[in-house]
Amino acid sequence: MPKILSINNYHYRRGGSDVVYLDHAALMEEQGWINGFFSMNHSKNLDTLWSKYFIDEIEFGHAYSLGQKLAMASKVVYSFEAQNKLKRLLQDFPADIAHLHCVYHHLSPSIISTLRDTGVPVVMTAHDLKIACPAYKMLNDTGVCEKCKEGNLLNVVKHRCVRDSLTASAIVMVESIVHRMLNTYQGKLDKVVVPSRFFMEKFIEWGWPGDKFAYIPNFVDSTRFEPSYNPGNYFLYFGRIAPEKGIATLMRAAKAAGIKLKIAGTGPIEAELHTLQAELQGDIEFLGYKLGSELHALIRDARAVVLPSEWYENAPMSVLESFALGTPIIGARIGGIPEMLIEGETGWTFESRNSEELTDLLSRVVDMPLTQMANAGRNARNHVTSNFNRARYLQATLELYASLGVKH
Incomplete structure (x- = not known):
């Protein structure tokens, strides 16, 4: 061998x-x-x-x-x-x-x-x-x-x-x-x-x-991920909390759109983002580091996972894992993120660093009917199962x- x-x-x-x-x-x-x-x-x-x-x-x-x-x-x-x-x-x-x-x-x-x-x-x-x-x-x-x-x-x-x-x-x-x-x-x-x-x-x-x-x-091995297609009322960011991830832009957009945001992860700018939250007073919750079934449940129950990246992302595993759990993506149009999505079917994109465009997109997605969001989740699951x-x-x-x- x-x-x-x-x-x-x-x-x-x-x-x-x-x-x-x-x-x-x-x-x-x-x-x-x-x-x-x-x-x-x-x-x-x-x-x-x-x-x-x-x-x-x-x-x-x-x-x-x-x-x-x-x-x-x-x-x-x-x-x-x-x-x-x-x-x-x-x-x-x-x-x-x-x-x-x-x-x-x-x-x-x-x-x-x-x-x-x-x-x-x-x-x-x-x-x-x-x-x-x-x-x-x-x-x-x-x-x-x-x-x-x-x-x-x-x-x-x-x-x-x-x-x-x-x-x-x-x-x-x-x-x-x-x-x-x-x-x-x-x-x-x-x-x-x-x-x-x-x-x-x-x-x-x-x-x-x-x-x-x-x-x-x-x-990803989709058989290890169990989707529910029952979108919740919050948006989720999970991953490293670092400047290039665009989390501050997401927090400002979340406040402006009046949506609920959960942030799971750790990293070098946690304290800075907590200070920003104290200023914004948005409906934003920091969850700390999550993994395994607890993280999967957070992803599965989210309305959408948001990747607000401000650098040349490669091919984030977070996209594939979210899709496998039947959750669509809102991703910045930068690096390899756009090529992983089917616009309007498995997720939506916005101009990187553009807080106003992200605010508008979050507002539109939070108002979408649950049936439309569930269909986007099914499309996402089918996409990752067929192509990744x-x-x-x-x-x-x-x-x-x-x-x-x-x-x-």
Whole structure:
């Protein structure tokens, strides 16, 4: 049986990319593939025998000494620890193919060279824009940014694109310069999987050859989601509470439209949004972090889930999960979100950052008859079941692996 090595910074369901990493590996195991894993040690990791190969934890929010910070900075640029531990893993587990997910800033892109040197075909799923934009979001405090497209990476430091920090931005700039010089991404990755057409088009705009990409949309197993088609009286945002998610814009629109809004999640601007709520005095409820059946119930009972993003989203799993639970989406027209919806059938879109247009849309949706909302939920469920399913994802993945000489 073929052996697949799945590689990701975290070995637990921390965010959408980590969910894809674990679900992809589980799907391949169901097909008889033998799984191996390479990641970073972390207190929340799922138990695994592979942890003996994992690198030491790096968490930038923790308190570290100056020496520790310098050591971490060097690992961000080029991690010899990750290379050495990966070499040891490959000696014990001669993989037929390696599938990378998010590896930078922790494992570091240096492992791509290690894999290449051992002759293992290397596929990477682009969960974000890192292989083009050093700061991975094409975003700074002024909004969407593509200033590095022409190659001047000093913009990363000039605009403090990483955490609004001069030091962090300088480290990431150096990392990007080093790996561009080494041609790590374009030269050593065999294929890049893109879950959205928008990302593929954006990478090509930034100078990548089109034949480097394979468009494979994410999937959900709809059988694990139970819809009810009984829309409630509130709108829901769930996910990370971060500036680029547009939650402040949503809160202002919710107040203006006079609708009930629930926000589930945690993140760096929670306190800021609580302050905004104290000013707005809207019908807005912060629920904290939710997962599993409790989160599913919130999604299922919502009138609609809102994605008010203000950056180039890729292909949010939150869209697919909402659809699987029979709940339509209100999404910003930015990044890969619009291509996941059927306008007026499975959801509705509005101009990103446009609070007035969002206010109008929320007002219209809250006044729609329940039968119309239930039909939108059924359309959403049918859409995800037909177009974002396991079978299509698996077929495309196996065809990709076969094109690299790895067959089941």
